[in-house]
Amino acid sequence: MSEQKPTCFIIMPITTPDIYQERYKDDPDHFQHVLECLFKPAVEEAGFRAIPPIAEGAENIPAKIIETLTDCDLVLCDMSILNANVFFELGVRTALDKPVALTADRKTKEAPPGIPFDISSLNFHAYDSSLAAYDTKIEIPKLAEHIQKCAETSDGRNTLWKYYGISQTGRLNPEDASIPNKLDLILDENISLRSDISGIKRDLNRVLSQSNATKQAEDWTSSAAESSYLMNYKKNLNKKITNYVSKKDLESIRNCIQFSISKMGSPINQNRVFSSLENLFPELIESIPEQLIRREIDDVIDVTQPDLSEVKE
Known part of the structure; x- marks a missing residue:
């Protein structure tokens, strides 16, 4: 051995x-x-x-x-x-x-x-x-x-x-080592453990709070960036549509819109005017982009019916 x-x-x-x-x-x-x-x-x-x-x-x-x-x-x-x-x-x-x-x-x-x-x-x-x-x-x-x-x-x-x-x-x-001394040690360790757990909870809450704040900032940044992008996109799209239609066509569209409004009773809003144009001037609706027509409807309502501009839809 x-x-x-x-x-x-x-x-x-x-x-x-x-x-x-x-x-x-x-x-x-x-x-x-x-x-x-x-x-x-x-x-x-x-x-x-x-x-x-x-x-x-x-x-x-x-x-x-x-x-x-x-x-x-x-x-x-x-x-x-x-x-x-x-x-x-x-x-x-x-x-x-x-x-x-x-x-x-x-x-x-x-x-x-x-x-x-x-x-x-x-x-x-x-x-x-x-x-x-x-x-x-x-x-x-x-x-x-x-x-x-x-x-x-x-x-x-x-x-x-x-x-x-x-x-x-x-x-x-x-x-x-007496039993009371051993119990005191156990109690001290329990207090220390509870303190450690409380510290961990505080740290975790701090991390979660920072994480939520970061996410909110990211969401806000993303939302702001998206809104800015959409605004620029719509602006460029309107510009392209306007360039697509001649000045004479725009005048024809406004005349048609004004005629439709003159034949309508209240309430006057974008959707009702557009539906009227579809019935009265179907060729116009087919030949001109809808977005441009709706934009012109809003402009005409603002000029000719200022009191009704808040009901545009």
């Missing part, structure tokens, strides 16, 4: 925040690639069994993280992008006075504000985050060597404790 390997829990950023996307070639899964292509191979080459970050699969993720931080033989801590959760977990591990191998990518080391002063004085390994195949061949052995040295020189303790002579250590006692 083969000897069971010691465990190394990897604590690191899980996602790549938007503000760091450009730094990592717009790769939202950059740190997942770091985990698979660099950290896991290096941990295994150093002789440990890699335990990846805990992001799912546990009923209580924070409790599982604390338990793993307590029980594992070594922690590989990636301080890249100065992730708050990672530093919290590093703090827990430090309080337990247990060994940690620190690392961070060179971009975090070199970009302001850099690694915090009280940690940068400790031994940590800076790795190349490009993850190019020829780079990982070099980076994996270097990181594996760093992990081995940290494990060998730690003597089962945390470097901060050794350097600063701290003697009071933390310890995990789940039985000390």
Whole structure:
């Protein structure tokens, strides 16, 4: 039966925040690639069994993280992008006075504000985050060597404790957590969850409101553009129709319209006049575009029957 390997829990950023996307070639899964292509191979080459970050699969993720931080033989801590959760977990591990191998990518080391002063004085390994195949061949052995040295020189303790002579250590006692304290934690998490949901609702309403405003603006722009197009089209069409009919024909049309109106009783409107023209002057209706005739009817009504202009149809 083969000897069971010691465990190394990897604590690191899980996602790549938007503000760091450009730094990592717009790769939202950059740190997942770091985990698979660099950290896991290096941990295994150093002789440990890699335990990846805990992001799912546990009923209580924070409790599982604390338990793993307590029980594992070594922690590989990636301080890249100065992730708050990672530093919290590093703090827990430090309080337990247990060994940690620190690392961070060179971009975090070199970009302001850099690694915090009280940690940068400790031994940590800076790795190349490009993850190019020829780079990982070099980076994996270097990181594996760093992990081995940290494990060998730690003597089962945390470097901060050794350097600063701290003697009071933390310890995990789940039985000390009373039921009221557990209920308080559940209530706090419930309040936090409700706050998150409210924030999501506010963001969703804001997006929907902006979307509706944008749609209204687009509809208005489309409607205005369509109205402008139709007006220009009608104007050009009327111009073409007018050019199609001679001045003499127009005079004949107006005379016919006036005659028809003189034979009509109230009400006088465009449709009644046009019907009368169809009966009295069928050849005119057949030879002249209807749109032009109706336009002339409106003009004649406006001039000869100004009081009736509002009933044009």
